Amino acid sequence: MNNRKRNREKNIYKYLITLVITIVIGIVGYYCPELINTQKTNEIVNNDVKNVNTSELKDIPQYTDFPYVYINNNVPNFLESEYITKPFEKYSELDSLGRCGVAYVNICKEIMPAEGEKRGDISSIKPSGWRQKKYNGEFLYNRCHLIGYQLSAENANEKNLITGTRYFNVTGMLDFENKVADYIKNQAEDEDRHVLYRVTPYFEGNNLVATGVEMEAYSVEDNGKGVSFNVFVYNVQPGITINYKTGDSSRN
Structure with a gap:
C-alpha cells in the first residue's frame, strides 16, 4: 500500500x-x-542555404524559397594583390543594351555618406527593363543600387542602379550591405577599416533584367575575420512571374 x-x-x-x-x-x-x-x-x-562552387550563371540552381545561395563555400574571389587599403570606386560602363556591369569598391568611412547626409533623388534613372507595375498596392520594382547608398553615398548614378524587386533589394541584398556598413561604423577611433566589395549583375543572353547578383566582400585589415562572404542573390518576387527579357510581369 x-x-x-x-x-x-x-x-x-x-x-x-x-x-x-x-x-x-x-x-x-x-x-x-x-x-x-x-x-x-x-x-x-543552415539547412536551406545551398552552396555552389562556381560563379557561372548556368550552374546556379533555380530559385526555390530562399533569397540567396553561397558561392564558392561563401569565400570571395579576390586576389591577394587586391588586399589594399587605398579607397577606390569602379563602375562599369553601360553595355549596348543599357545594362550595368560589375561595381567594385573599397569601402571605408571616407567614401560612405557623412553623418546626417541626406539621400538624393534617383527617380530620373530608368534602368534596363524598367517596366514598373503595382501588386497589392505596392510597386514591384526598386531602383536597386549595386553598391548601396549607405556604403558609397552614390545617388543617381546610372552605372550603379539596376531593376530589382522589393524582395531582392530588401530581403536579399540589404542584410549583406548592413554587415559591411556595421563593420565600418563600429571601428575604433584609431582604426581605419576597409572592405573590398564587389557586386556583379548576371544577365542571361539579351535579357534586360538581371537574374540576380553576386555579392562579394572581404575585410582587409583583419584578413576577412570581420566580413567575408560570397553569395548569389536572386532577383525574384514571390507570387510574381517576371519576363527577364523585357521587364514585364504578371501574377503567378
Whole structure:
C-alpha cells in the first residue's frame, strides 16, 4: 500500500512539474517569441542555404524559397594583390543594351555618406527593363543600387542602379550591405577599416533584367575575420512571374 501511495505521489509530482514547464514555455512564447524561434530560425538558415562552387550563371540552381545561395563555400574571389587599403570606386560602363556591369569598391568611412547626409533623388534613372507595375498596392520594382547608398553615398548614378524587386533589394541584398556598413561604423577611433566589395549583375543572353547578383566582400585589415562572404542573390518576387527579357510581369 505504501509503495502504491509513493508511486502515485511521484506521478502527481511529475505531472505538476510538466504542467509548470508547459505553462512557462507558453508564457515565454507568447511574450517573447524570438526566444523560442531562435533555434528554429538558425536551423532553417543552415539547412536551406545551398552552396555552389562556381560563379557561372548556368550552374546556379533555380530559385526555390530562399533569397540567396553561397558561392564558392561563401569565400570571395579576390586576389591577394587586391588586399589594399587605398579607397577606390569602379563602375562599369553601360553595355549596348543599357545594362550595368560589375561595381567594385573599397569601402571605408571616407567614401560612405557623412553623418546626417541626406539621400538624393534617383527617380530620373530608368534602368534596363524598367517596366514598373503595382501588386497589392505596392510597386514591384526598386531602383536597386549595386553598391548601396549607405556604403558609397552614390545617388543617381546610372552605372550603379539596376531593376530589382522589393524582395531582392530588401530581403536579399540589404542584410549583406548592413554587415559591411556595421563593420565600418563600429571601428575604433584609431582604426581605419576597409572592405573590398564587389557586386556583379548576371544577365542571361539579351535579357534586360538581371537574374540576380553576386555579392562579394572581404575585410582587409583583419584578413576577412570581420566580413567575408560570397553569395548569389536572386532577383525574384514571390507570387510574381517576371519576363527577364523585357521587364514585364504578371501574377503567378
